[in-house]
Amino acid sequence: MARERFAQQGYAATSVRGIATAAGVDSALVHHYFGTKEDLFVASLELRIDPRVIAPTITAGGREEAGERLVRLLLSVWDDEESRLPLMGLVRSVFEPESRALVPEAFGRLILGPVGDALELDEPERRMTLVASQLVGIVVLRYVAQIEPLASAPAETLVATYAPVVQGYLTGPLP
Template sequence: MTDEPTGAVRGPGRRPGSPDTRAGILSAARSLFAERGLKGTTIRAVAAAAGVDPALVHHYFGAKDDLFLAAMQIKVDPRAAMAPVVAGGADAAGENLMRVAVQVWDDPEIRLSLLGIARGVFDSDTQSLVRDGFLGLVLGPVGKGLDLDRADVRMPLVASQVFGFIIMRYVLRVEPLASMPAEQVVATYAPTLQRYFTGDLP
C-alpha cells in the first residue's frame, strides 16, 4: 500500500542533543520500562539510571509517554494514528480501527520498527513494553476517547483481536491472511471488533 496511513505521524518529536547523552537516556529508559512497565517508571528514575538531571530528560524527550515511544523506536506516533478512530465515533470504531491497523502495518518502513515490538510478546523480558505500549498508549486512550461503557473490559477484548491479527498476518505470515487484500481484511475483522466496542457483553 502506497498511501500514508491516515493520521499516522512518523516518529514522536525529538529535540537535538548529544548522541552519547541521548543514547544513555534511551538505554536506561528501555531497561526500566521493561522491568517496571510504563506506570512504574518515572522520569526521575530514568535520569538517575542514566546519570543525568531529570530536566535533561524532559529537554530531550518531553513527557514520559514521549520518552517511552522514543525508547521503543517506533516510527509512527500511535496517539496520532488512532485520532481518526476516536473522531469517527463509537459506531464506526471497529472499521476505523481495523483500517488504521492495516494501513500502518502494511507500510514496509513502519512495519520494520513494529515487528520487534510485536515479537516481544513472546519474550518475558519485554512483555511489559508490549503490554504498556499497545494497551496503555494505543488502545487505552481510544476507549476513553470514545467514552465507552465498561471500557476496561472492552479494550482488552479489542486488543486480543487486533494483536492476534498482527501476529498471524505480519509475524507468522499465515496464509491466506498474510496475502489477503486490505479491504477484505477490514471487512472480515471489523464486525467482530465492533461487537467488542459497542455490542452487549456477557
C-alpha cells in the same frame, strides 16, 4: 536504556530521574531533550509515528465507525514495510518475560485507553482487551507467521471481514 527500564519496572514505577541517573546525566537534560515522561516513553518505543495520534483518528467517525477504522488503520500501518520493522520488535518483546508488559502497557495507555474513553464505552477495559485479542491475532498470522491466504489477502477484504467483529467487541452485547 529507557525502553529496558520501562519494560522491567512498568510505566508507573519508572522515573525520568532514574533513567537519567542510570545514563549518567542530569534529569533536567533528559526533560529538555525528550519532554515529559510519556514523551520519553513514546520515544523509547522507536516507532515511525507517535502512537498518540492514532486514537483521535479512530474516534473521529464516532462509535459506530470505530471498529472499521481500527482494523483499517492497523492494516495500513502494518502493511507499510518501514513501520512494520520496529513494531515487529515490540511484538516479539511480549514473549520475553522481562518485557512482557511493555507492549500491552504502551498500546493500552497510548491507543486503546484513549479510544475507550473517547467512545464512552461501558466496560472499556474488558471491551478493549477483546478488541486487542483480535487485532493481535491478525498481526501474528498475517505479518509474523505469514499464513496464507491471510498474508496476501487485500486489506479491504480483511477490513470487511474483521470490522463487524471488532465493532461487536466495542459496542455489541457482552455475556
